[in-house]
Amino acid sequence: MRKPRRKAEETREDILRTADALFRERGIGKSSIADIAHELGMSPANVFKHFSSKTALIDAICDRHITHMIGRFNTVDTPAPPPEKLGLIVRRLMQAHMEDIRENAFFLEMIFLVTQTELESGFHYKQLIEDLFFNLIQDGVDAGVYHCTDSRKTSRYVAASFASVLHPIFLIHETQAELEERLNGLVDLANAALQNPLAK
Amino acid sequence: MRKPRRKAEETREDILRTADALFRERGIGKSSIADIAHELGMSPANVFKHFSSKTALIDAICDRHITHMIGRFNTVDTPAPPPEKLGLIVRRLMQAHMEDIRENAFFLEMIFLVTQTELESGFHYKQLIEDLFFNLIQDGVDAGVYHCTDSRKTSRYVAASFASVLHPIFLIHETQAELEERLNGLVDLANAALQNPLAK
Numbered sequence: 001m002r003k004p005r006r007k008a009e010e011t012r013e014d015i016l017r018t019a020d021a022l023f024r025e026r027g028i029g030k031s032s033i034a035d036i037a038h039e040l041g042m043s044p045a046n047v048f049k050h051f052s053s054k055t056a057l058i059d060a061i062c063d064r065h066i067t068h069m070i071g072r073f074n075t076v077d078t079p080a081p082p083p084e085k086l087g088l089i090v091r092r093l094m095q096a097h098m099e100d101i102r103e104n105a106f107f108l109e110m111i112f113l114v115t116q117t118e119l120e121s122g123f124h125y126k127q128l129i130e131d132l133f134f135n136l137i138q139d140g141v142d143a144g145v146y147h148c149t150d151s152r153k154t155s156r157y158v159a160a161s162f163a164s165v166l167h168p169i170f171l172i173h174e175t176q177a178e179l180e181e182r183l184n185g186l187v188d189l190a191n192a193a194l195q196n197p198l199a200k
Numbered sequence: 201m202r203k204p205r206r207k208a209e210e211t212r213e214d215i216l217r218t219a220d221a222l223f224r225e226r227g228i229g230k231s232s233i234a235d236i237a238h239e240l241g242m243s244p245a246n247v248f249k250h251f252s253s254k255t256a257l258i259d260a261i262c263d264r265h266i267t268h269m270i271g272r273f274n275t276v277d278t279p280a281p282p283p284e285k286l287g288l289i290v291r292r293l294m295q296a297h298m299e300d301i302r303e304n305a306f307f308l309e310m311i312f313l314v315t316q317t318e319l320e321s322g323f324h325y326k327q328l329i330e331d332l333f334f335n336l337i338q339d340g341v342d343a344g345v346y347h348c349t350d351s352r353k354t355s356r357y358v359a360a361s362f363a364s365v366l367h368p369i370f371l372i373h374e375t376q377a378e379l380e381e382r383l384n385g386l387v388d389l390a391n392a393a394l395q396n397p398l399a400k
Contacts, residue, residue, distance in 0.1 A: 115369060115373075118373050153385065154385070154389075156382070156385065157382065157385030157386055157388070157389050158389065160364040160365075160382050160385070160386060161361040161364075161386060161389060163363040163364035163367075163370065164360040164361075164363035164364075164367075165360075167363075167364075167369070169315060169367070169369055170363065172316075173315075173318050182356070182357065182360050185353065185354070185356065185357030185360070186357055186360060186361060188357070188393075189354075189357050189358065189361055189389075189390070189393045190389070190393070192392070192393035192394075192396045193388075193389045193390070193392035193393035193396070194392075195396065196392045196393070196395065196396035
């Protein structure tokens with residue numbers, strides 16, 4: 001009797017999990033598709049059936065990580081007023097990024113690759129972050145605390161204004177104190193802008 | 201009769217000029233101190249007398265470039281009101297950075313090195329940018345258009361808020377239209393914050 005074929009989705013998950021573990025252990029540069037296939041006891045051709053290249057595999061791992069991370073922030077439901085909540089969310093986002101950098105040796109390698117090669121996961125990250133800010137800002141507008149004529153556009157600019165405390169390239173060398181001071185300054189700036197009834 | 205010794209300052213300038221030209225032509229990775237010395241008809245040891253390492257040489261080239269570039273902006277003297285002038289300066293800064301990236305193949309290589317190795321020129325750049333914003337913001341405060349209690353600190357945060365249109369890592373892939381839209385949004389955001397009399 002033939003073994004029932006495993007679902008493609010399960011194999012895909014196995015490959016992602018094994019690649020993730022191997023990347024963490026050895027770094028991306030030192031882990032080949034052949035290594036990943038060997039760990040799983042399958043042929044490299046089989047891995048390539050699910051991911052057309054190592055880059056596609058990295059993109060998928062990065063995407064899974066991002067979706068999981070940002071997903072946690074969408075469920076943060078505190079009774080804080082919008083300006084305070086904005087600060088809270090940006091602070092937690094920055095901390096989550098810093099933990100990723102500290103804990104996963106391969107995280108930075110992955111981010112630089114995603115940034116340099118314009119992978120899908122990079123666009124997805126931007127989209128998720130902008131949605132997160134949109135929800136925050138729209139809540140503030142609904143509560144009459146924030147004033148802006150186009151919350152969707154404004155949330156893109158507010159998200160962009162935090163690049164220097166969210167993009168890993170700015171997080172690797174700065175001290176925690178320096179980053180926190182900058183973050184507080186940027187939050188005050190965004191809140192002053194969003195609360196200005198005279199702003200266009 | 202012995203030839204008069206050339207002034208150290210002149211030799212230093214020669215080395216900087218030659219290294220700059222060679223880096224532009226071949227890239228940083230493919231130009232060694234030996235190549236630079238060869239071009240100048242001097243010994244590598246002589247080059248090392250002026251610059252302790254290739255990294256020190258790159259740092260000096262980057263610093264010279266930065267000082268020259270930012271220097272141009274400090275002399276921009278338009279009669280425009282402060283909020284308009286802020287937009288004008290940030291737009292010109294972004295354009296100058298984009299030109300650098302387009303024209304010098306080695307520019308990005310240099311920036312990544314400076315960012316990764318925390319060279320002095322990186323700190324100098326940050327200082328010059330913050331001074332530039334400080335002058336703009338202080339002018340606005342003096343004119344009664346901007347409101348802030350600590351112009352020095354605020355100018356650091358305003359400078360940081362423009363990271364996503366000034367740092368080369370964000371400029372390499374985005375379209376000109378996308379960058380300009382973001383820049384305009386960030387300028388409006390900074391101006392709304394700076395003009396808010398209720399801001400802390």
